[in-house]
Amino acid sequence: MRAEIGEQPAALRATLDALLPRMPEIGLLAQETRHVLFIARGSSDNAAVYGSYLIQTHAGRLATLASPSVATTYKKRLDLSGVLAVAISQSGKTEEIVESLDWAADCGARTIAVTNGEGSPLAEAAQIALVTKAGTEVAVPATKTYTTQLAALAVLGIALGAEGADVADLRRAPDEVERVIAATEESGALGPIVEGLAGVKGVVVSGRGIAYGTALELALKLKEACYLHAMGLSYADLLHGPIAVVDDETPAVLVAADSGPTLPGTVALAERVVAAGARAYGVGGGRALSDATSCALPGPNLPEWVSPLALIVPGQLLTEALARGLGIDPDVPRGLDKVTQTD
Secondary structure (H helix, E strand, O other): OHHHHHOHHHHHHHHHHHHHHHHHHHHHHOOOOOEEEEEOOHHHHHHHHHHHHHHHHHOOOEEEEOOHHHHHOOOOOOOOOOEEEEEEEOOOOOHHHHHHHHHHHHOOOEEEEEEOOOOOHHHHHOOEEEEOOOOOOOOOOOOHHHHHHHHHHHHHHHHOOOOOOOHHHHHHHHHHHHHHHHHHHHOOOHHHHHHHHHOOOEEEEEEOHHHHHHHHHHHHHHHHHHOOEEEEEEHHHHHOOHHHHOEOOEOEEEEEOOOOOOHHHHHHHHHHHHHOOOOEEEEEOHHHHHHHOOEEEOOOOOOHHHOHHHHHHHHHHHHHHHHHHOOOOOOOOOOOOOOOOOO
């Protein structure tokens, strides 16, 4: 897992080189669509959350996450004319996702696949296959396949007309991932946070808006690789009751870009958690979040819209270090396989 975290800058550069030239093709396919429907599971679903926020906040289109069981279990036909269906799967072999994309096409949607599996069933099923260039990923917890999915969705967002989304900033993301890896390991913050999380059974991971998918992904990583009861929530949802679980035995990990409209709320939540006598750990959020938390990991120097490509990286390093601290091999978590099949 640690080796694959370090391979992300190269994987991102290769993915952007391959996919940025395809923006005109994407724009042409999406020309008569108005709504984006994301079809995914697991880490890919967390990537879809990022894509949904990006497209709604910057491209001015409604975007939603599909419920694959509508297609695969209930087998209900919907009118998907005017819909761009985007199916996301690292391997491209998850039968439920392939079946759901076929269903979307049969219901009238235009179709795009985002996958690391060139020639996979999902890539073959879509009108356009955006094949990421992560290479072989051995560790079960997704790292480079996840961040390259985010890169593909950033390309999709720009192709759909995302305002304020500068390709130059997207091109800077691989360098920022490289810098964030070094800064996280040199910061001295990993050790205290690992020590703080090693003695607890549960943790709340929270972010909002464009950072929300990152919070969900970090919670998933802590569950699957560290066997921690990690609850991923929007901080708005957290404040609607679940904040009651945050106490001296259940810390909060708060995730934010260094700028953007959700940062002040994240800082306020950190201050509330600390004032209540609980520990709040930060990921990103700049000086504002660092000052409000018990301990913080540095985030990327990127605009909010593209920050998730690097914002998850400190969380990946934290997960790997915590797993090893707990005596768990993060590469092969119990009960998990690289490709998960669901009905």
